Amino acid sequence: MSGAFDWKGAAVPFRAGETVASALLRSGVRDFGPFCGIGQCQGCLVRVDGRVTEACLALCRAGALVQPLEARDAG
Amino acid sequence: MPDDRVIVVGAGPAGMAAAVALAEGGQRVLLVDQARTPGGAVHRAPLPGVAPLGLPEHRRRWAALTARATAQASRIETAFETRFAGVDATGAVLLTGARNRLLQPRGVIVALGARERVLPRPGWTLPGVLTAGAIQTGLKTSGEAPQGRVVLAGSGPLLLAVGAELAALGRPPVAIIEAARPFGAGALGLPLAYLAEAARYRLRLLGVPVLTGSRLVEIVPGLEAMVDTPKGPRRFAADLIGLHDGIAPNVSGLGGPCPIPLLRAGDGREALGARAAMLDGTRAGQAMLALLAGRPVPPEPAALIRQRAAQARLARIYARDEGAALDALPPDTILCRCESRSRADLAALGESPTGRDLRLTGRFGMGACQGRVCGEWVAHFAKTRDLGRPRLPLRPLSIADLLAVPAADTGD
C-alpha cells in the first residue's frame, strides 16, 4: 500500500512501510529538523494527526495530516 | 503480574542472536523493536520491492540467523513499532507504541545498538545536515540515493561505506572529508575481511575526492561545507551533508539497579560493529540462561575477543585529536541542539559548573533528548563527568500511550 499525506497543504507521496522523515526527505523537504534517524536526537518532531512524534520513527498513513511543530515547543 | 518471558530489546544482530540463544535454550522471549521490521541499523530491511543493499556476506549471516529465529517461532514473540521505556527499580518494563504494557519479565537483554557521535560544528543545526548514519538508513530502506550533492564529513569507516553505497546507487558523494589519515601502513594489520571491505568501498569511490587529515570546520547557510585540508581551505557546495564522528554504545538513561537480571548486548554494550554484535548477542542469551538457572555465566567467546582487538586497531588507524577540534569551536557554536545552548552559554556558568548548574541554570541536557546527543561535548567543556543520573524514560513517552496501558498491569 502506498499513498500520500498532507504537509503544509501539499500532498507528499510515500511508499508502503516508509517513515514520515524518509518520505519528506525524498520529496525534498529538509526543514523539519531530521538529524540522527533513530529517534534519539528528537530533532525531527512533527504532529501526525495532532500527536507529537519523531518523523524518523512514525510510519506514513494515507491521508494523515502531518504538521511542523510550533516554534520551540519540542523540549 | 509476573511474566515467564525474557524481554529482548532491539531486533538487530545482537538482539536477534540473543533471542535465538534464549529460545534454543528453551526460554520464551518477547523481542521488541521500535522499527516495523527486524534488522536494526546494519540489516535495515528495505521497503517492499526494493533490493537490499549491503555486502553479500553480511546478508548471508543475517539470513542464517533469522532462519534460526523462524524455527523458534513458538518461543519468540515479536513486538515491532514498540518502544522500550526502560526497566524500573522494581524490575518492571514499560513498553509503548503498538503495544502499551507494563510487564514483569524474568530478565531483560538490552541490545539497542550504537549511536553516532557527531562533533558540534558551526552550522550543524542547519536544514540539510544529517548524520551519515541517517542518510544510510534512508538508502537502505528506499534503495534510492538522495537528490543533489552530498558531502560526507567527520571520521570513521562508516563515511566510506555510505559513500560507496551512494556511488552504487548512481549518485556518488561530492567529497568525503576524513579527519584521520587511515590509509597508511597501519591498516595492513587489520583482519582480511576488513581490508577486503575497505578495498571494495575504495573501488566504488574511484573519482570521489577523499580528503584525509581534513576537517569540516563550518557549514554556512545555503549549505556550503568549509573544509580545512593539509593543503589549505576548500569549500564544497552541498544539498545534503552527512556528519559522523564514530559510534558509541547507545545506553544512556537505562536507569539504576533492578532486581531482575539485566544484560546489555552488542554495540549497546561495547561498540564493536556488526560481526561482534551477533557473537555478543549469543553470549548474552547464554549468559541470561545461566543466570536464570543459577549456573555460572560462560566466559566471552574467543571470536569476540579477536573482534575487540581488530576494532582497537581500527580505532588507532582512525586516531585524531577531537579535543583540539572541540576547543577550536567559536563561542556561539550550539552544543545542545534541543534547547539551542551554545559554548558561550556554558562558559557563562563559571569555571567548574556542577551537574545541577549545567542542567537547571544552563538547561544543558534538559530538552527532549535529555543530553543523549550533547552530553559528551558538554562534559568536555565543563570538565565534569557529573551530568546527573541518567533518567528514565529512554525516549519521550506519549501520555496518550501511557493512558492505554491496561489498568490490570498496575494492579488497578
Added chain:
Amino acid sequence: MLRLPFTQRGSRPLSGVATVSAEFDVAVLGAGIVGASCAWHLARRGARVVVIDASGPAAAASGASDGAVSVASKKPGVLARLATQSLLYTRTLAQDGPLRGHFHPRPAWYFATTEAELVALDALIAKLDALDGPVRSGRDGGAALLPGAGVLVRRLVEIRGEGHMTGYSAVRALLADPRIARLWPAAVAAIEPDDKGVTLALADGRSLRAGRVIAALGTSTPALFPGLPVRPLAGQLIITDRGAPGALEGALTAASYLIAKTADPSRLPEPPVVIDPLVTGQVLIGSSRVEHGDPARMDFDTILRLVRRAAAVWPALAERRVIRAFVGIRAAVADGLPIVGALPGFDRVLLATGFEGDGICLSALMGREVAAMALGDSPAEGVERDLAALSPARFEPAAREVAQ
C-alpha cells in the same frame, strides 16, 4: 567529653587537623533555599558568613521542587500562619531585594473528585477564612469554572494571592551576594562547639572555625544529627515536553494533597496529584509520597497512576509527552513540623531543617529569623510563638532516652 544532643559523633577529637585559615561569624551548612536565605540575611547584616555544601547549590529538594509559595497547601495552624508571613516577606524581597524577578504571583486551583476530597476543600476554605490573610479562596464550583478541566472533576476552588518561585534560580540569586563565602563540594563530618565558637571538621580532613553554625541540611540532616526524627520522603515527579500554552495559569492540585499532609499518605485512595505549568512551557506532574531516600528508586507503576489521574483532571495532557521522570527526596519530620532553633543547651548550634517540600515557601521568613537568632536578636513580632513551636527542644526527652 562532649556529647551534643541528637548527634553521635560530636565528640570526635579534632587535634592535629589542618585548619582552613579563615574564621567566620556564622557557618551555614547546606546550600539549599533555606541555607541560602539564612546566609543572605546574615551577610546583609554584616556578618562574615560561609556556606558549606556537600555537593553544591540546590542539589537536593530545592532543585527538584515545584516552587510553590503557597499558604493553601500548608497544614492548618503554625505552618499556615508562618507561610502567610513568609509569603508577605517574599513579596517584599521580590520588590526591591535579592528575589527580584524570581517570585511570580499566580493563581492556584484545588480540585476534588471524591467525597473525601470534597470535604477537604471545605476545610481548605475554612482554613483560609480563619487566617484572614493575603491568600483567599476565590471562585468555588464545578469543572466548568476552569475551561480544560476534565468531566470527572466535581469541584474546583480557586486560590488567590499566592505565587511561584523556582528553587534553583532563587538559591543562585541569594548566594550571588559577594559577601557570602562559599565552600563546596565539602562535607562536614563533625561539629564541636566550645566556649568561644564552633569547630567544623570537614570530611577531607580540613577544619574551620565559626562563631555559630546553622545546619540547614534538609535530607542530609541525619548524617550529622541521627537522633533527630528527620526521615526521607520520596516523591516521583514527571516533566512533559512543551506544548501550546493551555488555559492553566497556575498549579492544579488534588485535594488529596491536603489530606496527605495530615494523614498516612500510603492510605490515600487517590494519588495527591499536582499539575504545575512551568515557566519553560513544560508541565510538572507530581508527586507520590513514599518513605525512602533512594533517588534511583523510580517505578513505572507510580508514574502511570500519576499520569492517569492527571490526564483525567486535565485531558489536554494526553497530547504531551513525558520526557523525564525522577525521584525527589524531601526531608520530613515525624510530627510534620520543621525543626528550627538552637540545639537545647548549645546556643551556638542552630537548626533550620525538615521543611518537607515547603522550604521554598518558608525560606524568606526562616532565613530572616534564623539569622536573627544567630546574631542574638529576638524574633520579629507576631511569629515568636509559632517559631517556638518549631524548636528542636520538643524532641529532647526522647532523644536523651535514646542516647542513654
